[in-house]
Amino acid sequence: MRTALRPHHLRWTGERDLAHAIYGTVVGTAAMATAGAHRTLGGTVATVLVTVAVYWVAERYADALAAAVRGPDRRARIGRALxxxxxxxxxxxxxxxxLVAFVLVTGDLRAGVVVALAVSTVMLSALGHAAAKHAGATRLVAVGCATGSAVLGVVVILLKTFLH
Structure with a gap:
């Protein structure tokens, strides 16, 4: 329970956790960028959440399946995989x-999507930096990883720009 109440940046300390956080941010951001066609807040949020959930379930299913076919302690491995x-x-x-907070305050969905994509890009940069530092990288390498992760967000913003 204590772990669940800790802020994310304190919980995501392992390499796998940080990798999953980067992955989730990219998938959610890409879904948000393409969901602009809905033109409603609810449709955009639902698209993001359902898309991320589908990707998460597919990844967990694949890991659980891989765990199930290996030797003894299958239940424990399947539980860990899930x-x-x-x-x-x-x-x-x-x-x-x-996005929801911005739209509730301003009523502007298009601007809200841009702000949420910008926040995602900052998150990706911070997560890339944290992953590099956790791996023992030098300051310069950590900055490079932060930049590389932020580029993923920029690519998604460009995707949105060219799609809409």
Whole structure:
């Protein structure tokens, strides 16, 4: 319970957690960028959450299936496989929360999507930096990883720009 109440940046300390958080942020951001065709807040948020959930379930299913075919202790391995990857969902929820808050205050969905995509890009940069530092990278390498992760967000913003 204590772990669940800790802020995300304190919970996502392992390499796998950070990788899942980056993955969830990218998938959620890409879904948000393409969901602009809905032209409703509810449709956009639902698209993001359902898309991330489908990706998460598919990844967990694949891991559980792989765990099930290996020797003894199958149940324990399947249980671990199903519990892993939760940062994918957690990280993907932050941009839709920003979107909803922005739209409730301003009423502007298009601007809200842009703001949420910008927040996603900042998140990706921070997650890339945290992953590099966790791996023991130098400051310069950590900055490079932060930049590389932020580029993923920029690519998604460009995708949105060219799609709409």
């Amino acid at each position: 519990r892993q990857g939760w940062p994918t969902i957690e990280a993907a929820c932050a941009p839709p929360v920003v």
